Amino acid sequence: MKLGLVVDLDTCVGCHGCATACKQWNTSGTIGPLSDENPYGKDPNGAWLNRIRTYEVDDTPNSKTVNMPMSCMHCDNAACVTVCPTGASYKREEDGIVLVDQDKCMGCNLCSWACPYGAREIDPSQGTMKKCTLCVDRIYDEKLPEDERKPACVMTCPTKSRVFGDFDDPNSEVSKLVRDRAGKQLMPELGYNPVNTYLPPRNKPVVEMYEPRSVAASVKDWVNKVISR
Amino acid sequence: MHPAFSVLIFTVMSGAGYGLMTLMIIGHLAGLPQLQDSTVLLSGGVLAIALITGGLLSSTLHLTNPKNAWRAFSRFKTSWLSREAVFAVLFYPFALTYLAAIFFGGSEVTALGLLAGILTAVLAMLTLFCTSMIYASLKTIRQWNSSLTPVNYIALGLMSGSLLLAALQSLIGGELSSSLYTLALALLVLGAVCKLVYLFWIGKPAGSTINTATGFTQANVRLLDQGHTSNSFLNNEFGYTVAANKLVRMRLLMLVLAFVVPFLLLLTSSSVLLIIAALLTLAGLLVERWLFFAEARHVVRLFHGDQTV
Ligand code: SF4
Ligand code: SF4
Ligand code: SF4
Numbered sequence: 265m266k267l268g269l270v271v272d273l274d275t276c277v278g279c280h281g282c283a284t285a286c287k288q289w290n291t292s293g294t295i296g297p298l299s300d301e302n303p304y305g306k307d308p309n310g311a312w313l314n315r316i317r318t319y320e321v322d323d324t325p326n327s328k329t330v331n332m333p334m335s336c337m338h339c340d341n342a343a344c345v346t347v348c349p350t351g352a353s354y355k356r357e358e359d360g361i362v363l364v365d366q367d368k369c370m371g372c373n374l375c376s377w378a379c380p381y382g383a384r385e386i387d388p389s390q391g392t393m394k395k396c397t398l399c400v401d402r403i404y405d406e407k408l409p410e411d412e413r414k415p416a417c418v419m420t421c422p423t424k425s426r427v428f429g430d431f432d433d434p435n436s437e438v439s440k441l442v443r444d445r446a447g448k449q450l451m452p453e454l455g456y457n458p459v460n461t462y463l464p465p466r467n468k469p470v471v472e473m474y475e476p477r478s479v480a481a482s483v484k485d486w487v488n489k490v491i492s493r
Numbered sequence: 494m495h496p497a498f499s500v501l502i503f504t505v506m507s508g509a510g511y512g513l514m515t516l517m518i519i520g521h522l523a524g525l526p527q528l529q530d531s532t533v534l535l536s537g538g539v540l541a542i543a544l545i546t547g548g549l550l551s552s553t554l555h556l557t558n559p560k561n562a563w564r565a566f567s568r569f570k571t572s573w574l575s576r577e578a579v580f581a582v583l584f585y586p587f588a589l590t591y592l593a594a595i596f597f598g599g600s601e602v603t604a605l606g607l608l609a610g611i612l613t614a615v616l617a618m619l620t621l622f623c624t625s626m627i628y629a630s631l632k633t634i635r636q637w638n639s640s641l642t643p644v645n646y647i648a649l650g651l652m653s654g655s656l657l658l659a660a661l662q663s664l665i666g667g668e669l670s671s672s673l674y675t676l677a678l679a680l681l682v683l684g685a686v687c688k689l690v691y692l693f694w695i696g697k698p699a700g701s702t703i704n705t706a707t708g709f710t711q712a713n714v715r716l717l718d719q720g721h722t723s724n725s726f727l728n729n730e731f732g733y734t735v736a737a738n739k740l741v742r743m744r745l746l747m748l749v750l751a752f753v754v755p756f757l758l759l760l761t762s763s764s765v766l767l768i769i770a771a772l773l774t775l776a777g778l779l780v781e782r783w784l785f786f787a788e789a790r791h792v793v794r795l796f797h798g799d800q801t802v
Pocket of ligand 1: 335336337338339342343344345362378379380381382383384395456458
């Protein structure tokens with residue numbers, strides 16, 4: 265099994281719902297708490313496992329706003345694991361989930377340096393490294409109804425822009441989406457082979473630009489159109 | 494990258510300590526006349542161990558959960574940081590045996606002293622190499638991900654060690670050994686050349702861009718919003734930015750302090766000035782290490798709006 269997420273950049277509206285749901289679930293989850301420093305003060309800072317950034321792609325009139333949520337990509341070739349000196353960071357054989365054992369981490373930061381995707385953050389009060397767990401404490405929880413055995417961020421997304429599944433199974437929803445929509449990995453040139461995949465925005469017609477035209481020209485166009493039918 | 498002061502101190506001090514120990518042992522075992530004096534050898538050894546130990550202790554200061562530091566020996570197979578920790582600890586029994594052999598048996602080379610000495614020197618260089626590989630192995634930082642990084646760490650460690658050794662020998666032995674003096678001069682030139690090659694190399698544009706980072710490779714990409722209103726861990730760790738003109742000034746300061754002035758002071762061949770030269774080099778190398786971090790640009794910056802790294 266190779267579990268991970270597909271994120272649809274066409275439909276994500278950048279509401280930060282996934283990040284909030286993630287924080288809520290994981291602050292009391294297996295790696296919790298996810299603490300904040302100075303949360304109500306001037307300069308708040310805290311550990312989040314999922315962050316959403318917004319970009320403008322291309323120039324007007326072809327520009328498009330793209331919201332890009334990013335959490336751990338559970339990379340196939342996860343250098344964050346190999347650099348870890350304590351053995352706190354590990355990748356599970358059975359499903360490829362990358363986790364940090366909170367009882368072993370010494371807070372050297374090296375894994376966050378090795379991660380190209382900014383997926384690891386030090387918890388300001390515990391001093392240990394926190395990262396997306398792919399909600400390992402939800403997806404295998406047999407006490408939850410079956411359709412809720414999904415990551416908190418996936419459950420909460422109002423536009424269904426996040427899809428969870430097994431990338432090793434060619435018939436899973438994620439594999440099909442990646443095939444049909446030409447899913448992309450971020451920064452593939454570094455060779456981490458991230459599992460999470462991003463679906464590029466569908467091509468949309470370019471915004472029509474208003475061009476003032478004379479009444480006679482418009483009438484002529486209309487007549488031509490009608491006659492050609 | 495944010496330059497953590499404890500890491501700057503650690504790499505400069507331990508580099509000088511390992512360089513000093515290695516050069517001293519080589520000189521002693523090779524029969525260099527000025528290094529057959531047990532006072533020189535013992536004080537050199539104590540100074541080196543003090544520098545190394547001070548550095549290693551300082552390196553633990555940047556850990557945010559140091560109570561688990563003892564676990565750092567457990568991933569020798571994959572982690573350069575783990576290897577560094579293992580070699581750094583292995584170094585001590587051999588270095589202490591070597592110094593004990595001199596303390597009890599004088600500067601005459603015994604079989605035990607020879608064996609312990611060779612292993613000490615090898616472990617010193619291995620540790621320094623592992624330290625440099627922690628940085629050189631990170632694909633996320635192109636300014637570090639190069640064989641120039643270990644070359645620089647080892648050359649500069651030996652260089653500062655050679656200055657300390659020459660200063661110490663002239664202080665205790667009374668007169669300067671010409672071979673140690675020539676060695677220090679040669680290593681200063683070598684160190685400067687390595688550093689200049691590095692500075693030239695990082696100036697060349699290369700690597701990932703905001704386009705490969707976001708996957709939009711056929712259009713311009715601009716950051717509109719980072720998604721948070723105050724800085725995060727990522728901003729603090731990777732967003733460290735220094736004005737370009739300050740970087741140029743720091744580069745000049747580094748070249749002058751670490752290489753040019755010590756070289757000129759050395760030419761006077763006075764013992765007092767030699768000590769000053771050694772101290773200036775260490776100060777210059779602190780600036781060098783600061784630059785090593787300040788000029789390193791992690792690819793996470795691309796997601797935060799930098800067009801290139
Ligand atoms: S995204 Fe970063 S933290 Fe997650 S597996 Fe890849 S390298 Fe490791
Ligand atoms: S911060 Fe923790 S998990 Fe990361 S490399 Fe260091 S010990 Fe390992
Ligand atoms: S899978 Fe879970 S831990 Fe990962 S981003 Fe989603 S909610 Fe957060």
